[in-house]
Amino acid sequence: MEEKIGKVLLSCEEIQRRVVELGEEITRDYKGENLLVLAILKGAVPFMADLIREIKIPLKYDFMAVSSYGASTHSSGVVRILKDLERSVEDHHILIVEDIIDTGLTLKYLKENLAARNPLSIKVVTLLDKPERRKAEVVPDYNGFTIPDEFVVGYGLDFDEQYRNLPYVGVLKPEAYSSEG
Numbered sequence: 001m002e003e004k005i006g007k008v009l010l011s012c013e014e015i016q017r018r019v020v021e022l023g024e025e026i027t028r029d030y031k032g033e034n035l036l037v038l039a040i041l042k043g044a045v046p047f048m049a050d051l052i053r054e055i056k057i058p059l060k061y062d063f064m065a066v067s068s069y070g071a072s073t074h075s076s077g078v079v080r081i082l083k084d085l086e087r088s089v090e091d092h093h094i095l096i097v098e099d100i101i102d103t104g105l106t107l108k109y110l111k112e113n114l115a116a117r118n119p120l121s122i123k124v125v126t127l128l129d130k131p132e133r134r135k136a137e138v139v140p141d142y143n144g145f146t147i148p149d150e151f152v153v154g155y156g157l158d159f160d161e162q163y164r165n166l167p168y169v170g171v172l173k174p175e176a177y178s179s180e181g
């Protein structure tokens with residue numbers, strides 16, 4: 001698997017250091033509040049698992065799974081909910097956890113959908129932000145790293161469902177895109 005990685009963009013250590021900082025910030029900002037951490041499957045899972053252990057206040061977590069209609073690497077902006085929340089969010093501050101904000105279309109849809117359920121507030125923490133490709137105006141409240149417009153894998157991010165288990169974020173070699181699995 002690792003021989004397919006052309007370049008490491010963010011090392012495991014860099015990611016872990018940043019996750020600690022984000023956890024401290026979130027802990028300060030939500031002290032005394034009823035926090036629901038909402039991870040978007042599947043990419044946000046490793047980030048969320050590390051992040052919640054750096055948030056030192058009581059919290060709940062839940063998951064949503066969404067998929068955009070149409071081609072998988074180019075969001076159309078039309079989003080389908082594959083797995084929804086299990087409970088009402090009316091008494092909760094929602095913190096959406098994303099792996100990456102690219103065009104922003106998924107997040108724009110999610111925020112609107114969640115706002116209609118009347119939570120106390122909605123904020124977003126993303127591991128990665130690719131602002132160059134933005135189509136919808138969404139700005140993360142907490143951002144791990146701003147990255148250039150390159151397709152990245154690892155730490156939850158996939159190519160064809162693979163590489164999510166790498167502990168770092170990297171860019172694939174061109175030959176990895178040819179279909180040998």
Ligand code: XMP
Pocket residue numbers: 043075098099100101102103104105106107150151152153157158159
């Ligand atoms: P938006 O709607 O912001 O979609 O365009 C964000 C989703 O697109 C996927 N995505 C990526 N996945 N490497 C990946 O593995 C990337 O570089 C990348 N850029 C976008 C991802 O599923 C994210 O949730």
Ligand code: MG
Pocket residue numbers: 043157158
């Ligand atoms: Mg993906």
